[in-house]
Each structure stands twice: as structure tokens, then as C-alpha cells.
Amino acid sequence: xxxxEESFVKQEIEGFQVIxxxxxxxxxxxxxxxxxxxxxxxxxxxxxxxxxxxxxxxxALTAREAAKKVMLFYYAPKHDTEIFRKATEQPHVxxxxxxxxxxxxxxxxxxxxxxxxxxxxxxxxxxxxxxFGNALEAVVKSANIDAPELWCMGGSGTLGRALQxxxxxxxxxxxxxxxxxxxxxxxxxxxxxxxxxxxxxxxxPYPSSPQYDAKTWQFVLEHAKKGACIWNVA
Numbered sequence: 001x002x003x004x005e006e007s008f009v010k011q012e013i014e015g016f017q018v019i020x021x022x023x024x025x026x027x028x029x030x031x032x033x034x035x036x037x038x039x040x041x042x043x044x045x046x047x048x049x050x051x052x053x054x055x056x057x058x059x060a061l062t063a064r065e066a067a068k069k070v071m072l073f074y075y076a077p078k079h080d081t082e083i084f085r086k087a088t089e090q091p092h093v094x095x096x097x098x099x100x101x102x103x104x105x106x107x108x109x110x111x112x113x114x115x116x117x118x119x120x121x122x123x124x125x126x127x128x129x130x131x132f133g134n135a136l137e138a139v140v141k142s143a144n145i146d147a148p149e150l151w152c153m154g155g156s157g158t159l160g161r162a163l164q165x166x167x168x169x170x171x172x173x174x175x176x177x178x179x180x181x182x183x184x185x186x187x188x189x190x191x192x193x194x195x196x197x198x199x200x201x202x203x204x205p206y207p208s209s210p211q212y213d214a215k216t217w218q219f220v221l222e223h224a225k226k227g228a229c230i231w232n233v234a
Contacts (some may be wrong), residue, residue: 008143013205016220017147017229022207027234028159029127030058032136037066039131042121044069048108049087051079052196052211053155054234055127056087064092071120073111075101079197083209126156133158140231141166147229151220153177153213154189159233173224175216190219209234 009020021028045063049056049072056072063070072087072095088095101107104125115122123129127136140162147170150163154174164172164187171187178196192215194201199210204217213232220230 010143011206015226016224017145017227018206019143019145019229019231020206022209022213022232022234026058026061027054027209028139028231029055029136029233030061031139032132033058033062033127034065035135035138036132037062037068040066040068040121042068042119044071044118044120045123046071046073046111046115046120047123048073048104048111048125049084050075050104050196051081051084052209053126054083054209054212057083059123059127060087060090060093064090068092069094071095071111071114073098073101073107073114075103075107124156126158128156128158133162136162137165145170145229147227148225149173149228150231151175151216151224151228152231153192153216153233155212159231163231173219175219177212177215190223204230204232206232208232 006024009023011018011020045059045068047056047059060070070093072093074095074097076097076099078097098107098110108125112122136158145167149171150167151173152159152163154160154176160172160174173188175190175192177192194215196211200214202218203214208214216230
């Protein structure tokens with residue numbers, strides 16, 4: 001266990017194991033980013049966001065602990081979601097809604113240009129880069145999962161690939177939420193029927209990000225083996 005990492009809450013719900021990282025402020029990506037941030041020399045972090053994922057909030061919380069500034073870029077039009085407010089209301093965080101960008105991929109171009117201009121650290125969509133992937137692999141491995149299969153949502157695919165590396169003998173099932181940077185890297189990939197800005201059609205019996213992790217539950221009920229482990233990021 002990393003020196004500042006809290007233990008995982010693993011709960012049995014309706015015959016499945018659920019990793020309850022909704023109980024860890026900032027979710028699973030914050031666990032991994034806390035391991036990584038000591039190696040980042042830049043004093044400012046830059047990220048291109050959507051309005052529903054938890055990566056920006058994970059970055060903001062971790063940067064606050066490391067006394068770093070954060071600049072967040074959002075595409076237009078603005079959506080005043082709860083997670084948007086939680087990230088942007090942090091005192092060390094600034095943000096910009098780019099009227100000429102309509103997607104997370106498009107707004108990342110402005111984020112990259114800003115990072116180059118101000119010598120800040122640009123963080124790719126979904127924190128999908130090797131150093132973070134290695135930190136995330138170490139995090140999920142530390143949960144010591146013993147299950148016939150693993151289930152998670154897929155945005156960038158970073159978590160699914162980390163689970164596959166950490167548990168190479170266990171099948172990994174990813175439910176893609178349809179974001180532009182998704183890359184499978186798993187044994188099985190399902191496509192969520194909802195659009196990214198839509199809530200899961202079937203909400204799970206535990207708190208879960210409605211536009212992201214909650215969309216896994218409908219596929220778990222239909223396809224998962226009993227005793228399967230569901231990784232609930234936030």
C-alpha cells in the first residue's frame with residue numbers, strides 16, 4: 001500500500017464484488033495520479049475536459065495537495081454539471097470554455113497550445129499516457145482481486161488496459177461509453193446504448209457516475225458471471 005493511499009472498499013452486491021471507489025474522493029484516477037505527481041516538475045497542469053468524467057476532479061484534488069495550479073479547457077456549449085462545479089470551484093483551478101470547440105478532442109488543441117506557451121504540463125484525455133498507465137496498474141493490482149472476471153467502463157480505455165496487465169489470467173469486460181479516445185485493449189468490449197451526456201438507462205444499486213460507470217451495470221446483469229468484480233471508478 002502506498003504511504004498516502006487508503007484501502008479499497010470491496011462490497012458484495014447482488015452476487016457480484018464491487019470496488020466502491022465512489023467512496024474515495026476523486027475516484028480511482030486520483031489514487032494513481034497521487035503516485036505520479038511527485039515526478040512532474042511543472043508548476044501548472046493542463047487538461048481538456050468533458051462535463052461528466054472524474055479525471056479533471058482527480059487532477060484538481062491531487063494538484064492542490066502538491067501546490068500546483070490547474071488550467072481546465074472545456075468545449076462549448078457549457079454544461080453546468082455537478083462534477084464540472086466540483087472541479088472548477090477549487091481555488092487553485094482556472095477554466096475556459098472554448099466556443100470554437102465542440103468536442104473534448106477539439107478543445108485539447110487549445111489546451112496543448114496553452115501548455116506550450118506557459119511551459120505547463122499537458123495531460124492527455126483520460127490521463128491515457130504510459131506513466132499514468134503504470135501507476136494505475138499498480139493501484140488496481142494492490143486491490144488483490146480474486147474473481148472469475150473483471151468489469152469496468154471504458155472512456156479512454158486506460159483502466160481496462162491496467163486491469164488486464166494487473167490480472168493477465170482474468171477476463172476483462174469493458175463497457176464503452178463512446179468517448180472519442182476509446183481504445184479497447186480488453187478481452188470483450190460492449191457499447192453503451194446511451195450517448196455520453198445521457199444517464200445510464202439502468203442505474204446500479206450503489207452510487208455510480210451516471211454518465212460513466214453506471215452504464216456498466218445493465219451489461220453485468222445480462223452477461224457477467226456470478227462473483228465477477230465490478231470496478232466502480234467514481
